[in-house]
Amino acid sequence: MNRLTHKNSNLLKNLQQRNVLVFLVEFYMLNLLLENGHLRKGVNVLPK
DSSP states (O other): OOHHHHHHHHHHHHHHHHHHHHHHHHHHHHHHHHHHTTTTTTOOOSOO
16 A cells, blocks of 8 residues: 555545534534424424
8 A cells, every 4th residue: 555545545534534523513503403492393303
């Protein structure tokens, strides 16, 4: 494995990890919005 390919695969791994982080953060924020009732519109999405 030459250096360039190794570097690219590391970059790809970092990108995938960042995507997972971004997804988790967005999911968390969406849950907060649902908890606060901004998107609920009278429907209880999250059971208490």
